[in-house]
Amino acid sequence: TKVTITPVFGLIDEESASDVFVDLVDNSWYSAAVDAMVENGLMAGVSEDKFAPEMNLTRSMVVQILWAMAGKPVVNYALTFEDVPAGAWYTEAVRWAASEGVVSGYSAETFGSNDAVTREQLAVMIWKYAGAETSSYNIGSFVDSDQVSGYAEVAIRWAVENGLGEAVMKMSFGNRIGFKSCGTVGDQWHLPFWGFLVAELTEDVDLPGVM
Numbered sequence: 001t002k003v004t005i006t007p008v009f010g011l012i013d014e015e016s017a018s019d020v021f022v023d024l025v026d027n028s029w030y031s032a033a034v035d036a037m038v039e040n041g042l043m044a045g046v047s048e049d050k051f052a053p054e055m056n057l058t059r060s061m062v063v064q065i066l067w068a069m070a071g072k073p074v075v076n077y078a079l080t081f082e083d084v085p086a087g088a089w090y091t092e093a094v095r096w097a098a099s100e101g102v103v104s105g106y107s108a109e110t111f112g113s114n115d116a117v118t119r120e121q122l123a124v125m126i127w128k129y130a131g132a133e134t135s136s137y138n139i140g141s142f143v144d145s146d147q148v149s150g151y152a153e154v155a156i157r158w159a160v161e162n163g164l165g166e167a168v169m170k171m172s173f174g175n176r177i178g179f180k181s182c183g184t185v186g187d188q189w190h191l192p193f194w195g196f197l198v199a200e201l202t203e204d205v206d207l208p209g210v211m
Contacts, residue, residue, distance in 0.1 A: 021051035042068050056116040060090035063103060066129045067093035075099045081111040088113075102128045120152035123164075127155035137161035 017038045018024040018031060025031075030053060037043040038051075042065050045051040067073075074092065077099035084094050094111060097103040102125055105111040117125075127133075135158040139145045148156050 017045075017051060020049065021045050022049050024051050024053060037065075057122075058113065059103075059111065059115050059117045059121065060088075060094065060113040062117050062122060062125055063097045064090050064093040066102060066125060067096050069129070070096065070100075072096075080108045081105055081113075082109045083113050084111050097125075100128075101132075120149055120156060123159045124152050124155040127158050130158075133158060135161050 016031070017034045018026045020038075024034060034043075034051065034053070038045075043051075046055065072092070073096055075096050077095050079091075079095050079098060081094065081098070084091055090113060094103065094113070098105070098111075103111065132155075135154055137157040137160055139148070139157055139160050142160075
């Protein structure tokens, strides 16, 4: 039997996330990041008491987070993605992201809503959200730099230039990013990105590994 989990995004009380969600471990390496994301209304778990840190982070989740960052604007834009049904929890987020050029999907018909987001896809989405500045920063220090997809190269350069890649290197990944790898909601690789987003929103964040 297929189980459908619907993530819930929004504010909770001012308790720490681990006080609310029974599946979070107190004082774990992801605690500060999860607390910051939840307290700022960017994530709020999959139910009232479950955060699901081991659940794959999907493309629709990332878009929903960025939409929340933008203030959840309502836009009038015709979606062509056949895998984004009307009324889904992520529909309006995808509509906004597509209208703003933050996402373009795999094709005009396919967004890949439930696909686990890869590290380079995540970098591209955040890069576009942040304004898609050009970057020629040297990423040769990563041994797998030749594996980044062409569409993501500038985004990865920008991410490394802004300290996100260096933060990854400091967090036990050595000098390999694994651009096409995926991760869970609480994946250690995502911490610098969550820190970056919260810092952009609040201008006040202190997360390990975030420059």
